Amino acid sequence: MRRRPRRVVHAVLPNDVDDPASPSGGNVYDRRLCAGLAALGWSVREHPVRGSWPSPRPADRAALARVLVAVPDGAVVLVDGLIASAVPEVLGSERHRLRLVALVHMPLGTEAERAALAAARAVVTTSRWTRDRLAVPVPVQVASPGVDPAPLASGSPAGDRLLCVAAVTRHKGHDRLVETLATVPDLRWRCLCVGPLDREPGFVAGLPRLDRVRYSGPLVGSRLAAAYADADLLVLPSRGETYGMVVTEALARGIPVLATAVGGVAEALGRAPDGSLPGMLVEPAGLAGALRCWLTDAGLRDQLRRSAQGRRKTLSGWTVTAQRVATVLAGVADPPGAGR
Secondary structure, eight states, X not given: OOOOOOOEEEEXXXXXXXOTTSOOHHHHHHHHHHHHXXXXXXXXXXXEEOSOTTSOOHHHHHHXXXXXXXXXXXXXXXXXXXXXXXXXXXXXXXXXXXXXXXXXXXXXXXXXXXXXXXXXXXXXXXXXXXXXXXXXXXXXXXXXXXOOOOOOOOOOTTOOEEEEESOSSTTTTHHHHHHHHTTOTTSOOEEEEESOSOSSHHHHHHSOOOTTEEXXXXXXXXXXXXXXXXXXXXXXXXXXXXXXXXXXXXXXXTOXXXXXOOTTHHHHHOOOTTSOOSEEEEOGGGHHHHHHHHHHOHHHHHHHHHHHHHHHTTOOOHHHHHHHHHHHHHHHHSOTTXXX
């Protein structure tokens, strides 16, 4: 009996996908997805492409074009949206020769993006929030990020160990975080900010310095896991999030979340089986009041911890994410009616 050959997908990724100095949710997603597809039997052929994505230079566009031209006719090609959304002319030139699928982490909302995605045969988004903001004439499937099981965080009685995991930028709201923490000088707390410090040096330099706020820079692997294990509350004061993978990373450890109610954060936060919210979603002006409630109300802390532990049991892993994307890729590789 002849074994069916492995399906092949060509994955076009940003060149920094494995750079430990530039951790991002998109890079983690891409890496875990490629591993998940391989585990499902796909042959994943990666093509990291250098460039200042999503604002490529002419040389970046030319380099991408050379990569795609070298891919065999009829191949399935999964293109990270950071690249795909910026190059409608490159994708358009290959739309009839290749079976293109775009993986959109963050919608840009530009005409170039709409034209680029229209050249794909399907689009995958990492959240329902993102899907609802795309207006494209091709099928769109949601494949939310997975999360690995993790040990339950012990939690301190006072709940005073705060954690923020995000690149230190205005978009991620670290100015809001510092302003919020400055409103509770009378209470006991300490805050660890984990994330790159070199994205916006001027912004970082202008942040007020508080004695109880520590900036560690990027952490990965066991060091990042240790930061989560030591935390009582994840604080995410972002101005925008398409999903918020750090939210589910915290919930996987039973850690409640205090976040601004933006983008897809509510989708990531979800609800516990009993319908309760495993954290607090607030408008920016409500951050200070919510933090004070957390630090002063032991009953609230207990309630949110129970809810977070309940939500922890409902989280899906990366295998589910890979299966959803694999279904899209298989549909593109073998469209209904093909061969009839």
